[in-house]
Structures are given as C-alpha cells and as structure tokens.
Amino acid sequence: MTLADPPTERLSVRLRTGTRPDHDAAQGSGFLDRLAAGSLPRAAYADLATQHFAIYETLEQAAGAMAGDPVAGRFVFPELTRLPALAADLDYLNAGTTEPLPATEEYRRRLREVAFTQPWGFVAHHYTRYLGDLSGGQYLGPAIAKAYGLDGAGHQFFVFDGVKPPAFRTRYRELLDEASFSPEDETLFLAEVTEAYRLNIAVLAELKERWS
Template identity: 35%
Template sequence: LKKKKKKNQQQKTDLSEQIKAATKDNHVRAENTQLMLSYQKGEITLVQYKVLLCSLYEIYRALEDEMDRNASHPAVAPIYFPQELSRVESLESDLEHFFGSEWRKRVIVPAATQRYGQRLRQIGRENPELLVAHAYTRYLGDLSGGQVLGKITQKSLGLSSKEGLSFFYFPSVSSPNRFKQLYRSRMNSIELTEKEKAAVLEEAVQAFELNIQVRDLRMNFSVQALTKNDTKNCSTHKDRSPAAVLPSSPIVQFTVGLCVALATIGVGMYAL
C-alpha cells in the first residue's frame, strides 16, 4: 500500500501528468467540437485534406526548425528524437504527391497558422524549454492516433494506396506504446525550476488554444476558388485581414476548421 501511494505521489509530480491535468478542460473542448465528430465520420474531401497538409507543414516546419536549433539545450536534448518523430519530410512527400513537384509555390498558409508558427519560433529563440509543451502534445498525439487516422483518411478519400498519407506513419518506431513510455520518462527527467515548470504548463494550455484559433479563424483565400481550380493555382498568401477576403459561410468555416482537425484529434489522443 505504501509503495502504491508513493507511486501515485510520484506521478502527480511528473511533468507529463501535470500537463495532462493542466490541459484537461482544453482537452474536453477539443474533443467535443462538431468538427471532431465530422472528421471521425469520414466527412473529408480531397481539397480539404490538401488544405490541412499545408497548415500541418507550416506548424511542423517551425517546431522542428526550433527543435533542431536547440537540440543541445538541457530541456530539449532528452526529448530530441529527429529520426523517430520528425514530420516535415513526410509532409513534404505528401504535399508533392498531391500538389506536384512545384508544391512549394502552391502552399497556402492561413493567418492563424502563421501565428502558431511565429509563436514556436519566438519561444525557440527566447525560451527553448517551452518547446517541451508543444513537442509533447503534438508528437505523442500523432503517435497515438496516426495509423487509425491514416486509415480513416484513406477510406474517406477513396485512395488505393498510402501515397499522400506519410504524415500518419512512423516507420522508425516499432512499438508506439513503448516509445511513448520512453518519451514520457525522458521528459519527466528534465530538470526545471518551479517557475520554468509553471511556464511549460501554461504553454501546454496555449498550444491547445493556438489550435482552436486556427480552427475558428477564416483563411486568407477563397475555398470556392480552390475547389474550382483543384488547388493547382494556389499560392502563399500574406497575413491580411481574413474578413476582407472571404465570405462568411459554413463551407469556409468548416474548411478552416479542418486545417487543425488532425492536430486536434491527435492532441486529443496524446494521453493514450
């Protein structure tokens, strides 16, 4: 009984457990959106998936640039697993599959996604220990739900193979469950001051909110035009006022929300 009590007390002080506790309300909000339910029902189109890949690419490029740059930082080094976890190369492969060899000219970056990327780059420069919160919620979410979501997406889009779905799979991770245990153990070993730990917990909450903002804000391009041209003539848009660019319609709002759908679903599964 004493050993069990000691173990429970230890878990309460673990950073991974504290993050789960701190983001509990945000977690519930993310799981109970109509968008979440719609995606799980398989209500996704190819155009919407292409838009999603664009947003994921921007977020992961920022995160992994900063993880690479701070790889030797005491708070980042223990959880730095580029071979096992990096998503940028997979996303580039998926983008090339759907957009063609000149996909870089066609990538669309919504304003809210830009803000997310800017936040990641800011903390990478100023407070690298805060990257722990974003890396944990993102990567463990992807690892938990990747294969399931990959199958849902393949079925929804009617794809005959897994081409264009590289993002969902982690070929260098033989056992997701064992790897997640290792990751949590490494993260819990990071030495942080009480002030730094409090900041990491606050940043974890912010990570959820940034995703929700991406879902709620409109994109800086016309979804109708994107659908008409099958994304062939899309280009990166600067951070202009969305309200001046797009009409307010359910189609627009749904597609904007889809940009973060997988992020939200993945984050919602990171505790598994």
C-alpha cells in the same frame, strides 16, 4: 498539502490531467472528425496538410536550434521529423496554392518566440504535436486514409517509421518526468501546453470555417 509543498504527482500525470479540457476542446473542434468521416472534400485534407507543413517547418527548425540544449535536446528525435513526409503527402495530393491560414501564422510566431530559445517553450510545443500524432493521430490517419481512398501515399504524415507508438509514449512520459525544469519553468511549460492547444484549436476553427 499547502501551496508551499512541492507537487507529489509526476509531471507527465499533472500535465495530462491538467490539460485534458484543452485536449477535449481540440478533439471536439469539429474539423478532424469530419475529415475522418470523409464528409469534406479531399482538398480540405490537403489544406490540413498545408497547415501542418508550415507548423512543422518552424517546429523542426526549433528542434535543430535546441538539439544541443541539456533539457530540450533530450526531446529531439530524428525519427519524429515530419517535414519530408508532409512534403511527399502534399506532392501526392497535388495541393495547389493553399496558403497558411492567419491562425497558422500566429502559431508560427509563437513558436519563434518561445521554442527556439526556451526549453520549456520547445518541450511544450513538441509534446502537444508529436505526442498527439502518436496518440489520436494513430486512429485518425487510418480513418482519413480510408475515407479518401489513400493507399500508402498521401498520409505518410501519420506513419512514423521505426517508432512503436505505445512504447514511445511511455519513454516520452519518463523523459518529461526526468526533465529538470525549475519550478518557474515548469509553470511556464504547463501554461504553454495550454497555449499550444489553443493555437491548434484556432487553426482547426479556421479550417472548419473555410470548408464548411
């Protein structure tokens, strides 16, 4: 194969393979596993929910803006919406006045730049959050609930009513493979997923710093 040949692997496969190092850096950032082990105070978990609230508020506004777009709109699923669950979790956790971190504000700035108008930008950020929530999040949620004695309330963020995660992930990958990105936009999409991981890692690093 030469550089001029079109790629033969499906986009979902190239995406997953190409961003595995980014994923592993996010997974290994040292905050989420400490939460899962219960070795941080419960307020640290509430702080994560606060950062998530700020991020999903902007991401889900972008979903509203992109719902009618022929490419991005296919990824807008009302049943994924996380903001009401996060609001309920924060209410239950009595999260107090924790503010969005600088890295969270940077993440929101990037979302405003690319996710409200660019299908590649929206899908990149949508994939990185929601497919992560429907993958590792399905292990993390129960571990955190157990570690902090949460029984039903307080961890609704991890619970997707009406969604079967394995089937949903399969359908989502099909949607990625069917997405009609131009070659230029596909390159931008792949780069933006790496950027989305970087932004998530930065938030986790600041959380780790605040709670270590």
